[in-house]
Amino acid sequence: MALEEPDMKISIGSLRLRNPVMTASGTFGYGEEYGSLVNLHRLGAIIVKGISLLPRQGTPPPRIAETACGMLNAIGLENVGLERFLSEKLPFLQGISTPLIVNILGDTVQDYEQLAARLNEEEKVAALEVNISCPNVKQGGVAFGTDPGMAHAVTKGVRQHFSRPVIVKLSPNVTDISEIAGAVEEAGADAVSLINTVLGMAIDIESCRPKLANIFGGLSGPAIKPIGLRMVWQVAECVSIPVIGIGGITTPEDAIEYILAGACAVQVGTTNFINPKASEEIIQGIGAYLTEHSMASMQDLIGRARRV
Amino acid sequence: MQAYQQKAEVVSTEKVTGDIYRFTVKAPDIAADARPGQFVMVRAGDGLDPLLRRPFSIHQVAEGGLVQILFKVIGKGTQAIAGLQVGQHMDVLGPLGRGFVHNTMQEHYLVGGGIGVAPLLFLAKQLLKKNEPSAIRVLLGAGTKAEISTLADDFENMGLGVQVSTEDGSLGKPGLVTDLMVPLQNENKVMVYTCGPYPMLRAVAGVSSDKGWACQVSLETIMACGLGACLGCAVLRADMNGYVHVCKDGPVFDADDVAWL
Structure with missing residues (x-):
């Protein structure tokens, strides 16, 4: 008798994904960059580089440090900004069967609302992921994601202007991530994704200067996995909406740890830079794990480490 | 653009001198599509530290699907690659980026500094398909003789005229590679192709501009993905308004398109 293929489908609000593996925003361009290296049709979802209303130039180099x-x-x-995203990037993504999730960012609540309203008109945009780690220029530059009230306001604004699922991406650079998660759930988020990068820095001891022109930067990669895992566990404890795990996932085993901690899905980020095939390998590896452990579906795996 | 991720077997290793190595790997898809000036992203194994791939210009391609890289050991990443033995594999992603532009100039000056010679050998081979050797001039600069003599021989063996400068005077003209450029007089249309350390590129771009020669520069920056996704390899545009990205818009640029700081 042939073994039945494990059921890897998951739901995030009304969004149905064929498997729980997505590409993290900012690590996968607008999809096309990886078109010749990855079977884009096989991914659970594609989350594209964060979009703002107007194009942004970014910070001076050096921008990265190992x-x-x-x-x-x-x-x-x-x-590239909203308009160029719609005219230059979206057409390619229309041709990919995989659900498209657009990450959005802004300076004000109104920016987020305008982005949500415009993207709501595009049927291909299956969900939004709201980056709340950016500074609120009307509140002295404090990041939306570090204050429960501001996180609530921006989530509520997006919720009111977008009819499909809204995922809010949480920053780990806070005292109590559960409090922020609770605030965005209360404001109507369909899911939370975490963690964004961990604020850090590095110094070049020869030039005696910070390695990044911006001085501080976001740490990502395998080094942050234990932090992400801990925060997913904490957030899954206190919210009833789906949790999407992010942070240092390079192998199927890493993804399974996040799912055991309570994540219903995962995002593969920095690993895309090192091994473009990683997402496909992780999808296959989770499937193999379910089969080997006689689990019929993702439901048998999600949060299993939390069960008494 | 079509890129490939290949587990490439190391078929030969050569220690050129000191910390400079030349490795040949079997990567047929990459070899078939590669153009001079393009690069590959290399990872020695599955380890997580160092985490990122390392970018290298394609030094040359050869029959049998072979790709060659020329590199200097400067840190953990290049150390790990240099430690590979014949028969072992490296993970190679490529060919990536935009290479040198083919053109109809009458004369071609290839100006390399140290390890920056790497992409110029591939370019010289390509240029020889459509040009007489006399239309191609090779100017190479290095700190000392050991760093450059083997590489200079490669160009000479192709029948090209090569001039060398070394900072310590141990080979060729004492001084910098731009000291070889300055005395050159030419009424023909000239294209300069250059690769090397940033201060050298800036100087070569400056001399080319003074002489009215067109100039293409191959830039190097720290890079995470090589695919245009991370946007980490930003370089300021000539108009100081925004950035180009070395991996996708380059690594080869018209010298007039980038800011020289």
């Missing part, structure tokens, strides 16, 4: 088992980046949210 660290032990990780890398720092300070790209400064460089992106």
Whole structure:
């Protein structure tokens, strides 16, 4: 008797994914960059580089620095802006069967609302992921994601202007991530994704200067996996919406750890830079794990480490 | 653009001198599509530290699907690659980026500094298909003789005229590679192709501009993906308004398109 293929489907609000593996925003361009290296039709979802209303130039170089088992980046949210995204990037993505999730960012709540309203008109945009790690220029530059009230306001604004699922991407650079997660759930988020990069820095001891022109940057890669895993566990404890795990996932085993901690899906980020095939390998590896452990579906795996 | 990720077997290793190595790997898809000036992203193994791939210009391609890289050991990443033995594999991603532009100039000056000679050998081979050897001039600069003599021989063996400068005077003219450029007089249309350390590129671009020669520069930056996804390899545009990206818009640029800081 042939073994039945494990059921890897998952749901995030009304969004149905064929498997739980997505590409993290900022690590996969607009999809096309990886078109010749990855079977884009096989991914659970594609999350594209964060889009703002107007194009952004980004920060001066050097923008990246390698660290032990990780890398720092300070790209400064460089992106082509909403209009060029719609005219130059979306047509390619229309031809890919995989659900498209657009990551959005702004300076004000109104920016996010305008982005949500315009992207709501594009049927191909299956969901939004809201980057709340950017500074709120109307509140002295404090990041939306570090204050429960501001996180609530931006989530509520997007929710009101977008009819399909809204995922809010949480920053780990806070005292209590559960409090922020609770605030965005209360504001109507369909899911939370975490973690964004961990603020860090590196110094060149020959030039005696910071390695990044921006001085500080976001740490990503395998080095941050234990932090992401801990925060997913904490957030899954306190919210009832789906949690998407991000942070240092390079292998199927890493992804399975996140799912055991309570994530219903994962995002593969920095690993795309090193091994473009990683997402496909992780999809295959999770499937093999389910089969080997006689689990019929993702439901048997999600949060299993939390069960008493 | 079509890129390939290949587990490439190391078929030969050569220690050129000191910390400079030349490795040949079997990567047929990459070899078939590669153009002079394009690069590959290389990873020695599956380890997580160092994490990132390392970018290298394609030094040359050869029959049998062979790709050659020329590199200097400067840190953990290049150390790991240099440690590979014949028969072992490296993970190679490529060919990536935009290479040198083919053109109809009457004369071609290839100006390399140290390890920056790497892409110029591939370019010289390509140029020889459509040009007489006398239309191609090779100017190479290095710190000392050991760093450059083997590489200079490669160009000479192709029948090309090669001039060398070394900072310590141990080979050729004492001084910098631009000291070889300055005395050159030419009424023909000239294209300069250059690769090397940033201060050298800036100087070569400056001399070319003074002489009215067109100039293409191959830039090097720290890079994470090589595919245009991470946007880490930004370089300021000539108009100081925004950035180009070395991996996707380059690595070869018209010298007039980037800011020289």
